[in-house]
Amino acid sequence: xxxxxxxxxxxxxxxxxxxxxxxxxxxxxxxxxxxxxxxxxxxxxxxxxxxxxxxxxxxxxxxxxxxxxxxxxxxxxxxxxxxxxxxxxxxxxxxxxxxxxxxxxxxxxxxxxxxxxxxxxxxxx
Amino acid sequence: xxxxxxxxxxxxxxxxxxxxxxxxxxxxxxxxxxxxxxxxxxxxxxxxxxxxxxxxxxxxxxxxxxxxxxxxxxxxxxxxxxxxxxxxxxxxxxxxxxxxxxxxxxxxxxxxxxxxxxxxxxxxxxxxxxxxxxxxxxxxxxxxxxxxxxxxxxxxxxxxxxxxxxxxxxxxxxxxxxxxxxxxxxxxxxxxxxxxxxxxxxxxxxxxxxxxxxxxxxxxxxxxxxxxxxxxxxxxxxxxxxxxxxxxxxxxxxxxxxxxxxxxxxxxxxxxxxxxxxxxxxxxxxxxxxxxxxxxxxxxxxxxxxxxxxxxxxxxxxxxxxxxxxxxxxxxxxxxxxxxxxxxxxxxxxxxxxxxxxxxxxxxxxxxxxxxxxxxxxxxxxxxxxxxxxxxxxxxxxxxxxxxxxxxxxxxxxxxxxxxxxxxxxxxxxxxxxxxxxxxxxxxxxxxxxxxxxxxxxxxxxxxxxxxxxxxxxxxxx
Numbered sequence: 158x159x160x161x162x163x164x165x166x167x168x169x170x171x172x173x174x175x176x177x178x179x180x181x182x183x184x185x186x187x188x189x190x191x192x193x194x195x196x197x198x199x200x201x202x203x204x205x206x207x208x209x210x211x212x213x214x215x216x217x218x219x220x221x222x223x224x225x226x227x228x229x230x231x232x233x234x235x236x237x238x239x240x241x242x243x244x245x246x247x248x249x250x251x252x253x254x255x256x257x258x259x260x261x262x263x264x265x266x267x268x269x270x271x272x273x274x275x276x277x278x279x280x281x282x
Numbered sequence: 283x284x285x286x287x288x289x290x291x292x293x294x295x296x297x298x299x300x301x302x303x304x305x306x307x308x309x310x311x312x313x314x315x316x317x318x319x320x321x322x323x324x325x326x327x328x329x330x331x332x333x334x335x336x337x338x339x340x341x342x343x344x345x346x347x348x349x350x351x352x353x354x355x356x357x358x359x360x361x362x363x364x365x366x367x368x369x370x371x372x373x374x375x376x377x378x379x380x381x382x383x384x385x386x387x388x389x390x391x392x393x394x395x396x397x398x399x400x401x402x403x404x405x406x407x408x409x410x411x412x413x414x415x416x417x418x419x420x421x422x423x424x425x426x427x428x429x430x431x432x433x434x435x436x437x438x439x440x441x442x443x444x445x446x447x448x449x450x451x452x453x454x455x456x457x458x459x460x461x462x463x464x465x466x467x468x469x470x471x472x473x474x475x476x477x478x479x480x481x482x483x484x485x486x487x488x489x490x491x492x493x494x495x496x497x498x499x500x501x502x503x504x505x506x507x508x509x510x511x512x513x514x515x516x517x518x519x520x521x522x523x524x525x526x527x528x529x530x531x532x533x534x535x536x537x538x539x540x541x542x543x544x545x546x547x548x549x550x551x552x553x554x555x556x557x558x559x560x561x562x563x564x565x566x567x568x569x570x571x572x573x574x575x576x577x578x579x580x581x582x583x584x585x586x587x588x589x590x591x592x593x594x595x596x597x598x599x600x601x602x603x604x605x606x607x608x609x610x611x612x613x614x615x616x617x618x619x620x621x622x623x624x625x626x627x628x629x630x631x632x633x634x635x636x637x638x639x640x641x642x643x644x645x646x647x648x649x650x651x652x653x654x655x656x657x658x659x660x661x662x663x664x665x666x667x668x669x670x671x672x673x674x675x676x677x678x679x680x681x682x683x684x685x686x687x688x689x690x691x692x693x694x695x696x697x698x699x700x701x702x703x704x705x706x707x708x709x710x711x712x713x714x715x716x717x718x719x720x721x722x723x724x725x726x727x728x729x730x731x732x733x734x735x736x737x738x739x740x741x742x743x744x745x746x747x748x749x750x751x752x753x754x755x756x757x758x759x760x
Contacts, residue, residue, distance in 0.1 A: 262552040
């Protein structure tokens with residue numbers, strides 16, 4: 158069964174481009190455009206991996222990660238995308254399954270490489 | 283016998299002179315030095331008298347009688363000096379001459395000491411007036427001033443300090459600073475300065491008064507007053523308190539602004555960067571997909587440009603770089619123009635846009651272009667945040683001394699927690715962010731144009747799910 162990755166970003170263009178990059182690499186994607194939607198879909202569809210924006214209206218990426226970690230038995234490894242990486246408290250990250258913080262603008266290829274590395278899957282090409 | 287009489291007589295004369303000398307000094311409050319000098323003069327006269335006595339013993343009685351009469355007449359007339367005739371060139375004449383010179387010297391000294399005393403009194407008055415002036419200045423300045431002495435007693439506090447610490451300073455009743463000021467943090471600053479200020483006589487420290495929402499930031503400038511020949515004793519501490527709460531708030535707002543702007547600019551930039559890389563890497567598998575990516579890049583570039591333009595516009599407006607050209611103008615015309623411009627967009631969303639304008643032309647004194655832009659921003663927001671099939675109504679009426687412009691929509695509405703903040707720069711309600719793209723600067727511009735440029739007021743009334751009414755109050759021209 159292919160890996161399913163939840164992408165949460167209120168910037169639809171970003172969510173779509175990340176989804177396209179992952180799909181081209183043979184991964185399955187679920188796209189949500191705010192924190193609440195991402196939370197609900199994660200509970201319903203149990204993705205293997207989460208890529209989320211930090212600043213989203215309603216529920217932030219950190220809050221999403223905290224709530225999913227609290228509610229699910231197994232934490233979902235997560236990559237956090239943010240336009241202001243320097244404002245994240247390092248201590249918060251140690252309690253959460255956040256593998257990496259990538260600052261915007263980011264390279265989709267680099268993001269894909271990080272996802273692959275985290276999931277332990279090699280390059281398809 | 284004659285010699286003894288002469289000596290007694292002379293002593294009497296000298297005594298009279300002394301009396302005359304001392305009389306003016308008795309009630310004049312002369313300093314001790316002047317009194318001592320006068321007494322010294324008296325003593326000197328007495329010595330001269332003794333010498334004179336021996337000389338007089340050889341002088342004919344008539345001449346001594348003459349001198350005596352002369353002296354008594356001087357006492358009666360309250361005169362000083364020229365006690366003895368200088369006409370004779372014998373010993374008595376020379377003595378008279380010497381005594382007279384001495385008396386006029388004493389007279390000059392007494393007169394001078396009178397002048398000095400008067401001058402000192404004037405100086406005291408001037409000093410007192412200066413002290414009162416300085417105290418008045420200190421009391422009036424907006425920075426708080428607190429002065430303590432070497433023992434920690436409050437010597438001076440101005441009105442600003444009284445306001446800051448909530449006490450009343452009484453110059454007549456000295457009391458320890460702790461009795462007037464209870465803030466431990468501030469007391470520690472002053473007391474520490476009093477104890478260790480010899481090594482660092484000038485200090486500037488930041489002090490936070492209170493906590494939470496009520497907290498105020500102060501820059502406290504502390505100086506010690508030192509005395510002693512080697513400046514090795516602290517005789518007091520002067521603390522000046524400058525309120526920097528607002529400065530810090532402005533600095534924080536600036537930093538927030540920069541942070542928000544960079545975040546807002548990074549969003550479209552991130553899309554441009556990602557889609558470009560996708561194209562370069564050949565991830566667009568079809569021509570249609572390529573066109574789609576290029577379209578996104580174009581849209582995001584425009585978005586970025588619009589954002590930069592908005593920021594520049596608002597910043598130019600705020601800094602007063604845009605010349606304001608005010609004339610008496612009819613609000614109704616501006617509203618009609620704005621409604622006309624927005625109608626095509628409203629039609630696209632099947633929104634009914636009505637301009638219910640009074641037949642009377644309400645006039646305001648304002649800058650047409652700026653007011654038009656402000657109204658356009660409000661109406662365009664209404665179109666953005668009203669779902670398809672909704673309704674927008676623009677109306678105007680007179681309320682007290684204001685021309686009021688209402689833009690009412692049947693849109694998504696603004697939650698109460700956001701309503702107060704929608705006019706802030708970059709503040710976007712979480713609902714608005716979901717429903718439509720925007721810079722978060724449009725309403726900030728409206729607020730600036732209406733309130734700062736035109737002296738009016740903006741307000742919003744909203745019901746989530748039902749809609750909002752944005753109100754612009756502009757001072758009416760009578």
